[in-house]
Amino acid sequence: MTIDIPWARNEFDEFLKLTALQRAQDVPGVVGGTNRLVNRGRPSEIVASAHVVEQILDRVLPRWRQEVPDDKNKTINRWYQHREAVQRADAALTRDEEVRARLGDDAPQASAAMMHSWAWDGARALWRSGHFREAVTAAARKVNAETQNKVGRRDLSETKLFQSAFSTNAPKADEPRLRLMTDDGSDTFRSIHRGAMAFAEGCYAGIRNPNSHEDGLPELPEHEALEQLAAFSVLARWVDTATLLTI
Known part of the structure; x- marks a missing residue:
């Protein structure tokens, strides 16, 4: 809005x-x-x-x-x-x-407050105090938790959670799926969900884990943190708008 x-x-x-x-x-x-x-x-x-x-x-x-x-x-x-x-x-x-x-730069401007609420709500307090790296990590935790809530699973988290949720396999009793489009048997269906799994793995392996586990890292510049926050916003929006498929 x-x-x-x-x-x-x-x-x-x-x-x-x-x-x-x-x-x-x-x-x-x-x-x-x-x-x-x-x-x-x-x-x-x-x-x-x-x-x-x-x-x-x-x-x-x-x-x-x-x-x-x-x-x-x-x-x-x-x-x-x-x-x-x-x-x-x-x-x-x-x-x-x-x-x-x-000034010759009329490119669109990104705002953290305009990102998906799961990402921004998780990051807001730390962001405002200038703790950008921790803010991104908090956003990652929030997106993970909301995804667990949506699919009703506490036994998986982060990469494995998203691999299961976006799997193109049929749902099982204890393994619900998230669908970004109807399974029409097309390459597009398989590509979208394979991409969602790979994107989630990139977010957690390439952003969340280094931010959380590397001691002594310098603070992220705000513009870099904003880019990382945007990645989790994209993932959050996919999960939030996906259809939950159960049996």
Whole structure:
């Protein structure tokens, strides 16, 4: 699902209005007062707005908590980091396409938040803290677990699990199958399921295992981790949309 940009920008605008600073004596209905600065909105209003805004920020700028400064200005306005993140995200929503075109790179942009939920939900917390290699490993575990849930098997995992699930053999009482298309006896049917098995093996043998078992590996660059996460997203989508065949 794509972001409703007008709605998101309206939420941003409302948050910025609520968190703007004003002199305490300028609050409507207050006589006198001091020169103390306060937020324009009531705390309850700001907190409610922030709840929505944070979810938008997580989609537009997944690492905003790490990348947007959270410095001493927060002592003046506790919502300082949120406000700058909102301003950046608003620019991203409205100007990214223009910037890419002007800089000569208007290629499609990948977003982790737009990947299959099994992959992103597994990776989200570690990703946002910059632990990209561990995030990919967590996504791999999540996809494996959801596949076990779908086929009802706990005795197999990872490569062997997918080899059994996507096998073109007929299902058995204790061996359900996943079908990406109807078995019409065609080469296409056999090719698709053979490819799914090989792809799953590549994901776990070539990505998950090295990430999990090699000590002292440097942190993955974010763009490389995104590529690896996308691989597990593809696998997750195949499993999720496949028809479960049992006897």
